[in-house]
Amino acid sequence: MSFLELSHVDKGFGPAADRYEVLDDVNLSIDRNEFVAVIGFSGSGKSTLVSLLAGLLQPDAGEVRMNGEVVTEPGPERGVVFQNYSLLPWLTVASNVELAVKQVFPEMSRTERREHVQHFVDLVSLSGAEHKRPHELSGGMRQRVSLARTLSMRPDLLLLDEPLSALDALTRATLQDELVRLWLEDRRTVVMITNDVDEAVLLADRIVPLTPGPNATLGPDFVVDLERPRDRTTLNYDPAFVRLRNRITNYLVDVNAESRQLRVDRAVQLPDVVPADLTTV
Numbered sequence: 001m002s003f004l005e006l007s008h009v010d011k012g013f014g015p016a017a018d019r020y021e022v023l024d025d026v027n028l029s030i031d032r033n034e035f036v037a038v039i040g041f042s043g044s045g046k047s048t049l050v051s052l053l054a055g056l057l058q059p060d061a062g063e064v065r066m067n068g069e070v071v072t073e074p075g076p077e078r079g080v081v082f083q084n085y086s087l088l089p090w091l092t093v094a095s096n097v098e099l100a101v102k103q104v105f106p107e108m109s110r111t112e113r114r115e116h117v118q119h120f121v122d123l124v125s126l127s128g129a130e131h132k133r134p135h136e137l138s139g140g141m142r143q144r145v146s147l148a149r150t151l152s153m154r155p156d157l158l159l160l161d162e163p164l165s166a167l168d169a170l171t172r173a174t175l176q177d178e179l180v181r182l183w184l185e186d187r188r189t190v191v192m193i194t195n196d197v198d199e200a201v202l203l204a205d206r207i208v209p210l211t212p213g214p215n216a217t218l219g220p221d222f223v224v225d226l227e228r229p230r231d232r233t234t235l236n237y238d239p240a241f242v243r244l245r246n247r248i249t250n251y252l253v254d255v256n257a258e259s260r261q262l263r264v265d266r267a268v269q270l271p272d273v274v275p276a277d278l279t280t281v
């Protein structure tokens, strides 16, 4: 059995008579310490998938298992970095991280806890900004705090919901490199949601596309067998990288066109009638 398993997961929202089916028969197996990127279209159900993995939502059908146990509620062994930073605005950088540490490691002494917090603040290159509050930070810095907070809880599974998509290209590239450095130093299982093919190929061991919704499901796996560490500048000239990027992009373009056609076909339901032959009247 894999470390993380989703089997036949369905999830929708709304009353039964008018239910919006977001995810339909989602199946996924992830090995321990694997870095998986889920790539999908806007509004297709990516955050819903993260919430199911985190235990914040329960599937309508099917199940999510981690280490063989059904996931029924959120827990510190599954850390989430949300799309919108979700920091407490009245707390400083250090206190935002410390609050999480306190919850997960209540037995730590005050000194140990402070050291632990500082270690993770340093790890995400925020040394010197410990006493700033979120409104004094740039988007990239806020996302770093969010990452430090989640990493400081030492989760077995790290769930990253488009952690970098709100950032400018340069900050995004820097944080991508930091993320992969952290993961190489201290391997854990990562599921990262992204809408960027290059980002997925740069970071992940495997890329799984989520088809457009409604009834979104996971498409075929794309294994990234490019050697690590991967260098973003040379990667652009690597034929294997270019080939893989094109395969994934083409898949996404095709699946999007198919789904659009399906929506058009559904929307324009022509009446089943045969026109009268007026020439014989």
Ligand SMILES: Nc1ncnc2c1ncn2[C@@H]1O[C@H](COP(=O)(O)OP(=O)(O)OP(=O)(O)O)[C@@H](O)[C@H]1O
Binding pocket: 013, 014, 022, 040, 041, 042, 043, 044, 045, 046, 047, 048, 049, 083
């Ligand atoms: N709690 C909820 N109640 C009702 N509908 C919801 C709820 N959460 C999500 N949805 C709907 O489910 C669909 C998928 O939402 P979700 O946030 O998972 O998509 P996403 O792929 O993460 O989107 P984005 O690219 O904008 O981050 C959307 O149509 C959304 O409106």
Ligand SMILES: [Mg+2]
Binding pocket: 046, 047, 048, 083, 161
């Ligand atoms: Mg989302």
